[in-house]
Amino acid sequence: MIQTILFATDMGLHTHYLLHHVNSLAEQYDARVIVVHVMEPPGHLGDAMVQSYLSDDSRKEFKQEGISRIIDGVKGRIVDVLEEEFIDGQQGLSKIRDVRVIPGKPVEVILREAAECSADMIILGSHGVDTTTPNMLGSVTSRILQMSRVPVYMVPLIRNFMAKAAVG
Template sequence: MRGDVGMIERIVCGTDLGPNTSYIVYHAVYLARQCGASVEIVHAVEPINPFGMALFKSYDLNPSTGQATDQILASIKDSVVERLADEYMSGLDDLGAVCNVVIEQGHPADVIVRRANSISADLIVMGSSAGPRHGFSLLGSCTARVLQMARQPVFTVPFVNHEDPGVSENPQMKLW
């Protein structure tokens, strides 16, 4: 932390891009606006398994160069930015405090914590659990692992609206 004024300057928002993403991003952006901070959205992609490598080879892509992987990660990043602009907010102008979208290979908790450390983030924002897809629990396995590994405070957003997880009932969260 860097003093009283601007105590929170950088926020990492970890997401699995599931149905709760908009709700989590809303919280991260709301906090960022209150603090004058920036938000970096982080999504992890599992490393390519042997079957995926075989697919690359069948399309004459050389996975050992990393070029194919880079193309896939860039494509995912483009999709995430489009999705944020189109679905979660009403256009790129409303992304406001979001300064970057990062897509990295690795276990989600490791990627989120590594990224938070690399940019000296002051706060990590993420969902508390995976929601109905994986059964409800107090904390999801990724969130529990981030809480164990992180040096920063972790703000967990509960999954509260089972019908439409992207809609906040709190009028203060109506940012856009």
């Protein structure tokens, strides 16, 4: 029985398309949905800029408050997208129990969150925003498929859909 679905999203162009699958499965199984978006660490360039331009005290404040503000902003954007998607009266929004924005490495965070919320299924797209080759799985999707202890519902992202979404 599927009671909890973890929807891992990168908030890319295909998010609306994926939400239709999430909503359909959540309604079919009367399951609750936990939305997870992972924010990757800023990397060497970001760290170097913070080191170069901020004092020690400012760096500490930025790391504490800045990350928190960014997470709140991203979470707000995700909630806006969800509300916009379900504005036509669909009940899908009522299935969403939590929206989590978590810094870290995507594969590790998604698998950890799936275990933490006792997810019965993970839903994600076949490609992330960085994947340019349509016939290859994204690296995160590939690793989740290999490592997940629960079923993974992978939605293939159709090239035509992505081209239409970019234009319209």
